[in-house]
Amino acid sequence: MRIICLTPICLLLTCLTCLGQTNSWNNKKAAVVLTYDDAIPQHLYNAIPVLDSLHLKATFYITAFNAKAQINDWKKVALNGHELGNHTLFHPCIGGIKGREWVKSERNMNHYTVQQMLDEIRMTNVFLQALDGKTKRTFAYTCGDMTVNDTSFVDDIKKDFVAARGVHPGLLKIEQVNLFNINCFTANQTTATEMKQWIDQAINSGSLVVILFHGIGGGNPLNITVKDHSELLHYLKTKEKDIWIAPMLEVVNYIKKQQD
Numbered sequence: 001m002r003i004i005c006l007t008p009i010c011l012l013l014t015c016l017t018c019l020g021q022t023n024s025w026n027n028k029k030a031a032v033v034l035t036y037d038d039a040i041p042q043h044l045y046n047a048i049p050v051l052d053s054l055h056l057k058a059t060f061y062i063t064a065f066n067a068k069a070q071i072n073d074w075k076k077v078a079l080n081g082h083e084l085g086n087h088t089l090f091h092p093c094i095g096g097i098k099g100r101e102w103v104k105s106e107r108n109m110n111h112y113t114v115q116q117m118l119d120e121i122r123m124t125n126v127f128l129q130a131l132d133g134k135t136k137r138t139f140a141y142t143c144g145d146m147t148v149n150d151t152s153f154v155d156d157i158k159k160d161f162v163a164a165r166g167v168h169p170g171l172l173k174i175e176q177v178n179l180f181n182i183n184c185f186t187a188n189q190t191t192a193t194e195m196k197q198w199i200d201q202a203i204n205s206g207s208l209v210v211i212l213f214h215g216i217g218g219g220n221p222l223n224i225t226v227k228d229h230s231e232l233l234h235y236l237k238t239k240e241k242d243i244w245i246a247p248m249l250e251v252v253n254y255i256k257k258q259q260d
């Protein structure tokens with residue numbers, strides 16, 4: 001039998017449910033995941049000090065080949081509670097298309113087989129386990145590419161990862177999250193004011209927002225300034241009452257439980 005409750009507190013809860021503001025993200029209104037791709041050295045000296053000073057934890061999608069010169073630094077990043085995610089050994093992408101002139105022939109996924117792609121991804125997990133000792137982690141598709149010569153490798157990596165991040169923008173409610181193609185907003189010449197709007201929209205809609213950074217004060221053509229990055233992080237800190245800020249692995253483990 002369904003019990004109808006008309007007390008003020010019940011009515012308030014019903015109203016909040018209608019608005020999608022049920023604090024369903026680990027008792028907060030929204031969730032924010034900060035992701036940094038490609039193991040760019042600027043992450044170590046421009047991003048991590050700000051994150052650490054504010055006690056915020058993020059996910060660093062590591063391309064092993066790029067990380068080789070700073071292995072001890074990345075070990076310390078993991079020890080400090082950040083997630084080292086998998087972003088392949090050599091960062092292959094689909095080349096030969098407009099805007100991808102930078103993809104070298106030997107890193108062109110059109111010249112790979114699915115098995116080569118899987119070998120590269122799985123070897124990166126071995127590399128990352130050597131750094132952080134962990135066997136569970138998340139993946140980020142290089143350039144957002146999910147196929148090798150038109151064959152999807154998404155199903156093949158489902159046993160290797162808890163979840164994977166794509167590159168398409170979007171705010172998501174828990175039930176909408178596709179764990180093997182998680183949406184994100186890419187920060188590129190984006191101001192702090194614009195990025196704060198993503199956060200506000202997530203809070204207002206009770207959603208997950210994932211932000212993808214490359215260069216922070218340099219290191220990649222896709223870049224934002226150190227000042228804008230710092231301003232965003234300080235803004236997030238002021239909103240901690242409303243938002244849950246955690247590495248991707250932690251958030252997707254929570255989503256999995258809720259979706260089940």
Ligand SMILES: [Zn+2]
Nearest residue numbers: 037038142143
């Ligand atoms: Zn990348």
